[in-house]
Amino acid sequence: MRTVTIVDCGLSNIDSAVRALEYCGGDPVVTRDPAVVRAAGRLVLPGVGAFPEAMRRLNEAGLTDAIREAAIHGERPVLGICLGMQLLATAGQEMAFTQGIGVIPGDVTPLQRADATERVPHIGWNTVEDIGDCPLLKGVPPLSDFYFVHSFHFKPNDPAHMMGQTPSYGGFAAIVGRGLAFGAQFHPEKSQANGFAILKNFVGL
Amino acid sequence: MSLGEIAPGPMWPARAEGREQPVRYCKSCLYPETKPDLWFDEHGVCNACNNFASRETVDWSARQAELKTVLQRYRQENGNNYDCIVPVSGGKDSHYQLIRLLELGMNPLCVTATTDDLSPIGRRNIENMKKLGVDFVEVTTNPVIRRKINKFTLSTIGDVSWPEHVTIFTIPVRMAVQFNVPLIVWGENPQHEYGGPATSTTKNILDRRWLEEFGGLLGFRVSDLIGQLEIQPRNLIQYTYPSDEDLQRVGVSGIFLGYYFPWDGYQNALIAQGYGFETLPNMVEGALANYENLDNHQMGIHDYFKFLKYGFGRATDIASNHIRRGRMSRLDGLNLVKRHDGRFPWSYLGKPLADILGEFDMDVEEFMRICDRWTNKRLFLTDHNGQLVKDKDQNLTKKLYDNA
Amino acid sequence: MVKIRVMPTLLHRDMGLVKGERFDSWRRTGSALQAIKVYNMRGVDELVFMDITASPDGRPPDFDLIDDLADECFMPMTVGGGVRDAEDIGRLLGVGADKVSLNSHALANPDIIAEGARTFGSQCIVLSIDVLRGPDGRLEVMSHGGKRPTGKDPVEWAKRGADLGAGEILLTSIDRDGTFQGYDIALAKAVAAAVDVPVIASGGAGDYAHMADVLRQADVAAVAAASIFHFTEKTPAEAKKYLKKEGFNVRI
Numbered sequence: 001m002r003t004v005t006i007v008d009c010g011l012s013n014i015d016s017a018v019r020a021l022e023y024c025g026g027d028p029v030v031t032r033d034p035a036v037v038r039a040a041g042r043l044v045l046p047g048v049g050a051f052p053e054a055m056r057r058l059n060e061a062g063l064t065d066a067i068r069e070a071a072i073h074g075e076r077p078v079l080g081i082c083l084g085m086q087l088l089a090t091a092g093q094e095m096a097f098t099q100g101i102g103v104i105p106g107d108v109t110p111l112q113r114a115d116a117t118e119r120v121p122h123i124g125w126n127t128v129e130d131i132g133d134c135p136l137l138k139g140v141p142p143l144s145d146f147y148f149v150h151s152f153h154f155k156p157n158d159p160a161h162m163m164g165q166t167p168s169y170g171g172f173a174a175i176v177g178r179g180l181a182f183g184a185q186f187h188p189e190k191s192q193a194n195g196f197a198i199l200k201n202f203v204g205l
Numbered sequence: 206m207s208l209g210e211i212a213p214g215p216m217w218p219a220r221a222e223g224r225e226q227p228v229r230y231c232k233s234c235l236y237p238e239t240k241p242d243l244w245f246d247e248h249g250v251c252n253a254c255n256n257f258a259s260r261e262t263v264d265w266s267a268r269q270a271e272l273k274t275v276l277q278r279y280r281q282e283n284g285n286n287y288d289c290i291v292p293v294s295g296g297k298d299s300h301y302q303l304i305r306l307l308e309l310g311m312n313p314l315c316v317t318a319t320t321d322d323l324s325p326i327g328r329r330n331i332e333n334m335k336k337l338g339v340d341f342v343e344v345t346t347n348p349v350i351r352r353k354i355n356k357f358t359l360s361t362i363g364d365v366s367w368p369e370h371v372t373i374f375t376i377p378v379r380m381a382v383q384f385n386v387p388l389i390v391w392g393e394n395p396q397h398e399y400g401g402p403a404t405s406t407t408k409n410i411l412d413r414r415w416l417e418e419f420g421g422l423l424g425f426r427v428s429d430l431i432g433q434l435e436i437q438p439r440n441l442i443q444y445t446y447p448s449d450e451d452l453q454r455v456g457v458s459g460i461f462l463g464y465y466f467p468w469d470g471y472q473n474a475l476i477a478q479g480y481g482f483e484t485l486p487n488m489v490e491g492a493l494a495n496y497e498n499l500d501n502h503q504m505g506i507h508d509y510f511k512f513l514k515y516g517f518g519r520a521t522d523i524a525s526n527h528i529r530r531g532r533m534s535r536l537d538g539l540n541l542v543k544r545h546d547g548r549f550p551w552s553y554l555g556k557p558l559a560d561i562l563g564e565f566d567m568d569v570e571e572f573m574r575i576c577d578r579w580t581n582k583r584l585f586l587t588d589h590n591g592q593l594v595k596d597k598d599q600n601l602t603k604k605l606y607d608n609a
Numbered sequence: 610m611v612k613i614r615v616m617p618t619l620l621h622r623d624m625g626l627v628k629g630e631r632f633d634s635w636r637r638t639g640s641a642l643q644a645i646k647v648y649n650m651r652g653v654d655e656l657v658f659m660d661i662t663a664s665p666d667g668r669p670p671d672f673d674l675i676d677d678l679a680d681e682c683f684m685p686m687t688v689g690g691g692v693r694d695a696e697d698i699g700r701l702l703g704v705g706a707d708k709v710s711l712n713s714h715a716l717a718n719p720d721i722i723a724e725g726a727r728t729f730g731s732q733c734i735v736l737s738i739d740v741l742r743g744p745d746g747r748l749e750v751m752s753h754g755g756k757r758p759t760g761k762d763p764v765e766w767a768k769r770g771a772d773l774g775a776g777e778i779l780l781t782s783i784d785r786d787g788t789f790q791g792y793d794i795a796l797a798k799a800v801a802a803a804v805d806v807p808v809i810a811s812g813g814a815g816d817y818a819h820m821a822d823v824l825r826q827a828d829v830a831a832v833a834a835a836s837i838f839h840f841t842e843k844t845p846a847e848a849k850k851y852l853k854k855e856g857f858n859v860r861i
Contacts, residue, residue, distance in 0.1 A: 048729065120805065578681075
């Protein structure tokens with residue numbers, strides 16, 4: 001049974017994640033209930049929006065602890081997408097310093113332009129280089145493109161947690177991973193064939 | 206205001222603030238504004254009606270003299286090759302085109318792009334055309350591949366007839382290149398009677414751009430098929446429009462007979478009957494005619510999807526044709542449309558839907574699901590749950606059948 | 610480097626798609642659903658979907674329609690038309706938009722840009738600017754589907770919008786729209802030079818060379834187009850192949 005529990009904090013397009021996971025062989029279930037999250041076999045945390053607002057909602061709903069426990073103690077596969085990836089960090093600096101869920105130690109800070117040709121936010125298709133033998137990238141052609149739309153990035157404290165890198169903005173983490181907890185800065189559910197490969201790999205974990 | 210020149214841009218009436226806009230219908234015929242490439246003038250009359258009215262100002266004998274000149278340019282006096290290609294389906298218009306060209310002393314090569322699901326009466330009408338005394342080429346695309354494409358385009362773009370649209374325009378042009386016969390004599394320019402931008406109605410030549418813009422391809426290209434359902438370029442040879450180089454080398458040029466003769470499908474059918482064209486004993490399902498679209502069993506599905514997407518079907522087309530020509534009042538047409546337009550296509554030419562769908566491996570349930578997906582809910586009655594209201598025969602009801 | 614995007618645009622009016630010239634969008638081009646499905650199958654970079662009568666009609670976006678359409682595709686989508694406030698933005702994001710475009714309401718009340726960015730992040734907020742070049746050559750921002758003059762200069766407005774938090778500018782030349790004459794390169798260049806956020810050029814593409822021209826001469830991040838894809842045999846994939854041959858960084 002490939003159940004995938006999607007955490008809905010009310011700030012993102014759940015539909016796309018649901019459909020994409022179905023398409024990739026998963027059996028998605030959407031929840032806001034911490035108990036369901038704790039018991040989940042696999043978790044997906046999608047996210048569109050601003051860090052502080054998202055954390056406020058997760059905290060209010062009691063989901064923050066539930067996600068952390070499922071990931072760290074339960075060692076369940078977790079996939080944070082875009083803002084969801086950033087929320088897995090220890091702390092975020094968007095607008096105000098906010099504590100994250102704390103699954104993967106690191107900070108979320110603004111993207112820095114490496115040169116005058118770069119613009120922020122980072123919007124569009126860009127390459128991801130596999131630098132950590134990432135299980136999510138299995139079968140994906142090297143330097144494939146994925147769809148990004150973000151202004152902040154996740155800097156993991158431990159370089160071993162950086163699994164995929166995008167060369168822009170001085171090189172930032174496109175994929176982070178610690179154990180079975182992963183974060184993708186891009187949107188796999190919008191990245192067509194390459195994105196579906198990522199989701200299929202995740203569903204297979 | 207000259208009726209021949211229709212300025213683009215409809216006069217959108219004052220819009221109901223904050224509310225859903227009702228569909229408007231032509232004041233003269235029965236076309237709704239949802240029809241692609243249709244627009245209304247300041248009197249609320251559509252461009253199809255205005256185009257028809259502009260016929261009065263046309264000097265038809267001058268046009269026919271022009272036609273004779275064009276044909277003379279292409280006539281092969283030594284008889285070593287055909288004078289022209291005439292694309293035909295075997296229907297009423299095809300008969301009419303061939304009869305006219307033979308009268309004008311041309312030696313045409315008839316080219317038929319075999320349709321999706323050829324009916325027995327369709328086959329008999331094709332054979333009848335040959336008996337008029339002409340060489341005939343039938344190009345049949347691989348039916349196994351064709352069926353796959355029918356199924357694919359029905360669900361992906363809501364049009365079972367997509368391969369038909371491509372092949373009926375592409376194959377005659379390919380034949381022109383292959384047989385080295387530059388002149389193609391098409392029948393009616395659909396943009397004339399059925400509405401279209403001014404530039405296309407006065408334009409006489411059907412080129413690649415025309416095909417893409419007006420050929421009913423819905424934006425889906427032949428190149429989009431490659432890689433889907435294991436279809437390779439080698440399967441799509443007859444779907445591939447000739448290159449510009451080939452077209453230029455042969456000097457391929459097309460004309461519409463409908464530019465030179467005031468076109469009337471019903472009149473064409475009457476004339477064709479005199480030459481052996483066969484009609485049905487009863488009205489075709491969902492249409493108001495027994496004399497057209499007799500060759501392809503899939504036509505009912507095609508027309509039904511037009512209804513689901515745009516809110517009008519074949520009955521509206523035919524009634525509007527008759528209304529324009531004074532054979533029927535608008536009110537009579539409207540009543541007939543209410544009775545027949547957009548009925549769920551349980552059969553076509555008597556062939557049951559399940560059998561028609563079975564030809565491309567689909568069942569009725571899956572078909573109904575696809576129908577629902579393509580229905581423009583804004584046009585039909587829905588219940589308080591937002592579900593479409595259907596009668597016991599799966600028929601939908603439009604919100605509006607005419608202007609308020 | 611992030612890749613240059615080629616973005617087809619769909620304009621929706623009442624119950625179907627339309628296209629026209631210079632914002633006089635009168636020509637019905639068919640069902641939104643089939644256009645979405647065709648583009649989805651082709652894997653385009655991103656789709657722009659605009660409800661062009663929402664603001665002129667004084668009504669909100671049609672959330673149900675967007676929901677239905679988003680269900681049929683997996684492409685990144687920027688959705689606009691009639692977006693009034695943060696609640697509308699949230700709802701559109703909730704039904705499937707990746708980014709939401711603000712235009713007329715932002716002109717009337719620029720604070721909604723800031724509010725949107727605060728709640729959802731700048732990356733979700735696109736400021737759509739429609740520009741008319743007057744007979745004297747002066748550029749003016751228009752609102753309500755190109756109908757109402759605002760007296761604003763596009764460069765100033767773009768700067769203000771980016772300062773308030775818009776993450777992207779969708780810049781459309783009303784004069785060039787649907788004309789196949791090429792983009793308004795001077796306009797694109799001026800706006801792209803004035804802001805640090807990505808700028809999408811829109812209005813006028815007639816062939817692939819036009820796209821190359823505006824990308825070469827103005828520092829835009831993407832090109833959007835409608836008529837060229839609706840009415841000719843040209844496709845976004847072919848456009849990108851052409852651009853790649855011309856040396857641009859695109860996704861093939």
